[in-house]
């Protein structure tokens with residue numbers, strides 16, 4: 637009997653040595669330790685033995701079972717480890733391989749400059765308001781002191797939607813009257829209005845049939861031209877640096893009296909003269925002035941009681957100056973480099 641057991645162990649050892657994978661080992665386990673296997677077969681002979689023999693035979697059988705189980709399990713472990721190692725090797729990450737580049741978005745620089753201007757004015761208590769792009773002639777021109785036939789209309793020829801009454805606004809200034817009328821003539825007004833504007837201009841490096849303006853209006857009591865200059869200088873310093881100063885030059889607009897052009901000292905040469913400022917040391921940024929009494933009246937404000945200033949400038953021009961862009965069409969060509977490159981330049 638002992639010999640039989642030893643042979644069985646030897647046989648299993650040989651079979652295990654011949655295996656090449658986990659499945660074969662599992663098959664051997666079923667074959668030898670399963671219900672119909674030789675171990676079970678031997679166990680069934682127990683009943684034919686005497687008590688004394690049973691004791692000895694039982695011990696032997698137990699040893700056999702334990703030996704076979706441990707040998708088979710050892711082999712199972714061997715194949716499992718081998719499989720795991722193979723998997724680990726095949727899934728190894730080569731950290732020297734070039735990484736997949738994920739393009740990162742950046743804010744549109746025109747939007748960015750508008751946001752910067754909005755932030756400056758909001759910090760001074762201004763509201764950011766909206767107005768219609770499809771506008772009535774009376775808001776775009778007449779209520780701004782530009783009657784029909786006025787030569788000032790020539791410079792702002794635009795696209796007409798319906799007869800001569802409805803048009804695409806040529807400036808954001810109509811929002812001045814709209815805001816005053818909405819406020820009701822009894823309270824101060826502080827607003828800026830960024831928005832699209834349109835003109836019948838042929839597109840070139842400095843003209844676009846659609847562009848963006850930022851309008852500003854303040855109406856209150858005892859407002860002076862110096863308030864306009866101070867306010868404008870705060871914006872210039874925030875956008876172009878603390879050493880930026882402002883100056884006003886006489887100009888003419890129909891809806892302001894007096895009217896001015898607002899210049900900032902050149903941030904590239906600090907006033908010494910360079911190509912950017914055409915050697916003048918100054919860069920013109922905005923038209924502005926004290927709100928004309930007629931316009932205050934058209935907005936429902938008594939010019940004997942109220943006074944105010946207004947300004948309006950091109951957002952593209954501001955962005956072009958700040959980022960050194962020399963063609964306005966860059967903003968409308970949907971070239972992603974426009975956002976990412978200029979964004980990095982500033983960083």
Ligand code: DAH
Nearest residue numbers: 807809923924925946947948
């Ligand atoms: N609307 C003017 C333009 O498009 C710019 C402007 C000038 C706006 C003077 C103003 C202002 O509010 O006071 O040329």
